[in-house]
Amino acid sequence: MSAARNSTATLHISTPEGVVFSLPLAGPVTRAIGFFIDYAVIMAVQNALMFVITPLAIFMQDFGAAAGVLVQFMLTFGYAGFCELLFNGQTLGKRVMRIRVMDERGLRLRPSQVIVRNLVRIADMLPMAYAVGGLFCLFSRRCQRLGDFAAGTVVVREVKATAPDVEGVLGGKYNSFRAYPHLEARLRQKVSPDEAQLALAALVRREQLESEATIKLFELMATRFREKVKFPDEADFGLSDEQYVRNVVDSLYRKG
Amino acid sequence: MIIDLKRFVEKERPFWQDLERALDRIQAGTLDLSDLKESRRVLGLFQRACSDLSRVGQANAEPELRTYLEMLVGRGYAEIHSAQTYVRRFRPVHWLLHTFPQTFRRQAWAFHLSSTLTLVGMIVGGLMLVLDVDGRRVALAPFQHVAMQTPSERVANEEKNYKENSHRVSEHSGTFSAQLMANNIGVSIKAMAFGLTWGIGTVLILFYNGVILGAVCLDYMLDGQTVFMLGWLLPHGSFEIPAILIGGQAGLVIARALIGWGTRDGIRTRLRLIVPDVATLIGGVAVMLVWAGIVEAFFSQYHEPVLPYWVKIIFGTTELITLAAFLLLCGRNDKSQPVSA
Numbered sequence: 001m002s003a004a005r006n007s008t009a010t011l012h013i014s015t016p017e018g019v020v021f022s023l024p025l026a027g028p029v030t031r032a033i034g035f036f037i038d039y040a041v042i043m044a045v046q047n048a049l050m051f052v053i054t055p056l057a058i059f060m061q062d063f064g065a066a067a068g069v070l071v072q073f074m075l076t077f078g079y080a081g082f083c084e085l086l087f088n089g090q091t092l093g094k095r096v097m098r099i100r101v102m103d104e105r106g107l108r109l110r111p112s113q114v115i116v117r118n119l120v121r122i123a124d125m126l127p128m129a130y131a132v133g134g135l136f137c138l139f140s141r142r143c144q145r146l147g148d149f150a151a152g153t154v155v156v157r158e159v160k161a162t163a164p165d166v167e168g169v170l171g172g173k174y175n176s177f178r179a180y181p182h183l184e185a186r187l188r189q190k191v192s193p194d195e196a197q198l199a200l201a202a203l204v205r206r207e208q209l210e211s212e213a214t215i216k217l218f219e220l221m222a223t224r225f226r227e228k229v230k231f232p233d234e235a236d237f238g239l240s241d242e243q244y245v246r247n248v249v250d251s252l253y254r255k256g
Numbered sequence: 257m258i259i260d261l262k263r264f265v266e267k268e269r270p271f272w273q274d275l276e277r278a279l280d281r282i283q284a285g286t287l288d289l290s291d292l293k294e295s296r297r298v299l300g301l302f303q304r305a306c307s308d309l310s311r312v313g314q315a316n317a318e319p320e321l322r323t324y325l326e327m328l329v330g331r332g333y334a335e336i337h338s339a340q341t342y343v344r345r346f347r348p349v350h351w352l353l354h355t356f357p358q359t360f361r362r363q364a365w366a367f368h369l370s371s372t373l374t375l376v377g378m379i380v381g382g383l384m385l386v387l388d389v390d391g392r393r394v395a396l397a398p399f400q401h402v403a404m405q406t407p408s409e410r411v412a413n414e415e416k417n418y419k420e421n422s423h424r425v426s427e428h429s430g431t432f433s434a435q436l437m438a439n440n441i442g443v444s445i446k447a448m449a450f451g452l453t454w455g456i457g458t459v460l461i462l463f464y465n466g467v468i469l470g471a472v473c474l475d476y477m478l479d480g481q482t483v484f485m486l487g488w489l490l491p492h493g494s495f496e497i498p499a500i501l502i503g504g505q506a507g508l509v510i511a512r513a514l515i516g517w518g519t520r521d522g523i524r525t526r527l528r529l530i531v532p533d534v535a536t537l538i539g540g541v542a543v544m545l546v547w548a549g550i551v552e553a554f555f556s557q558y559h560e561p562v563l564p565y566w567v568k569i570i571f572g573t574t575e576l577i578t579l580a581a582f583l584l585l586c587g588r589n590d591k592s593q594p595v596s597a
Contacts, residue, residue, distance in 0.1 A: 013330070013333070015306065015329070015333050015337075016337075017302075017303060017306040018306075018310070019306040019307075019309050019310050019329060020313070021309065021325075021326040021329045021330050021333070022326060023330060061427075062427060062428055062429065062430040062431055063430050065428075065430070065431040065434075066430035066431045066433065066434040067434075069431060069434035069435055069438055070434045070437070070438070072438075073434075073437075073438040073441070073442075077441075077445070088283070102334075103334070103338075104524070106330060106333050106334055107333070107334050107337055107338045108334045108335065108338035110531070110532070111346065111535070112531050112532040112534070112535035112536070113531055113535075115535040115538065115539070116531050116534055116535050116538075119445050119448060119449055119538060120448075120449045120452060121449075122442075122445055122446055122449045123449040123450060123452050123453070123457075146452050149452075149527070150452055150510060150527055150531070151527075151531055152524060152527060152528045152531060159323055159327065197319070200261070201319055201320070204320060253261040253262060254262060254263075
């Protein structure tokens with residue numbers, strides 16, 4: 001197992017199975033916003049508990065004051081660790097910001113790591129306003145603050161994890177290029193994997209693009225593909241640029 | 257190589273979904289990987305997903321598919337490769353009676369160093385008191401109630417106004433106890449966390465605590481109030497002082513891992529190896545300081561004639577001997593491998 005980070009703040013982990021997967025790392029700004037949300041939650045919980053404790057203090061002054069001190073201490077030191085242990089590396093602030101604490105080797109977070117990363121926070125906060133932790137995070141290869149460094153953890157961004165609807169793009173559509181298998185074979189030979197990937201990505205994401213940008217993008221792509229292989233006019237007749245690119249992608253990614 | 261993506265997704269999707277369901281069940285605790293048949297099935301699904309990711313990577317296929325498979329493989333990797341460590345659940349009693357003292361002994365070198373630093377501080381604190389008139393004021397600055405009067409004056413005051421003092425103490429003992437716990441645990445956490453300054457912060461905290469402790473002790477001894485001082489400090493100090501020393505021990509363990517003496521491992525490996533020990537030490541410190549806080553607020557602050565000094569001294573000495581026996585002897589016969597927390 002090895003891990004390294006490239007310039008786009010990604011942690012690459014190679015498994016004993018010989019596969020490399022990457023985890024996008026959360027930057028200092030995202031983490032700071034998450035921290036402020038957590039701070040607001042701590043204040044809100046503290047005030048809510050004080051609301052309960054204060055009436056108690058009328059009858060049991062000593063008990064009420066003691067409970068107040070302990071609640072404040074436990075929330076300050078325990079809130080983040082408790083949440084991260086219970087909710088798979090997430091506090092409420094991290095959940096809102098869609099980030100998560102993970103072991104830097106991609107393994108499951110250990111309770112000892114959660115304890116150490118949260119207690120070392122006291123050093124990250126020095127001399128004020130998280131200056132040490134913030135600077136360390138800014139210059140660290142893995143965007144780690146001191147606590148993360150000591151505990152061997154990283155904070156990663158959660159990305160959408162559903163299989164793409166490739167079937168919706170490639171399936172069930174008539175492709176006029178199929179009548180010319182020799183030209184399809186030449187197309188597979190001439191189109192590079194990067195170009196093929198770009199065309200497929202454009203089709204999968206077409207709904208997310210502005211309409212003018214969609215037209216322009218497919219026009220550019222169709223022109224490029226037309227230059228590579230010339231299909232007969234009857235195969236090309238009446239096809240819009242987008243349909244042309246769809247046919248090309250179907251020819252590239254379909255076999256047999 | 258451009259794979260037949262549509263057919264590939266159609267064929268493999270059921271296996272991916274099966275793996276997703278299995279991983280959800282593992283996270284929810286409803287799937288037991290100690291069942292050989294189940295673990296083989298999950299491993300097979302994971303290896304298949306790995307193979308799919310490898311194929312998709314080589315084929316330069318759709319990035320969303322690659323991202324999806326990376327997330328799936330990442331989740332599977334975390335669950336499958338961490339599984340062995342989590343067979344045994346955390347057992348608090350076993351942790352306190354076995355793991356904590358075993359960890360303390362494993363890192364005993366750091367406790368010795370922590371004690372030595374405090375001892376040096378105590379000597380310096382004592383010298384400040386003996387050699388310089390202002391030394392007393394400086395060394396005892398954090399304790400104004402001690403610095404403002406001589407030990408004899410304080411003892412006379414405590415014993416003369418015992419009724420008022422006892423009433424005052426008993427009225428606020430809960431709050432005082434909570435404040436002591438919070439403050440002392442905070443100091444121990446600092447002693448641990450500042451190990452990340454290559455131990456400089458930890459050394460300063462231990463030394464400074466030693467200076468104050470040495471000055472206070474010698475101040476009372478020179479004024480002929482040794483019995484009062486022992487009766488006052490021993491009941492809670494027998495847990496509080498060792499607890500702070502153990503906090504310093506944790507900090508020095510971190511510092512050594514940072515510096516890297518005696519090992520060829522890289523810095524990340526060194527830190528990874530000591531993290532469970534550091535967490536165990538600081539957890540033990542918290543337990544000890546809760547006890548010390550209770551004793552200090554509800555026992556240590558009562559003096560003669562309410563509570564004879566010999567009772568307090570015997571109580572404190574018994575605590576100290578029990579703590580030493582606990583740390584040195586508990587868990588010695590435990591042959592099981594330590595569980596990484």
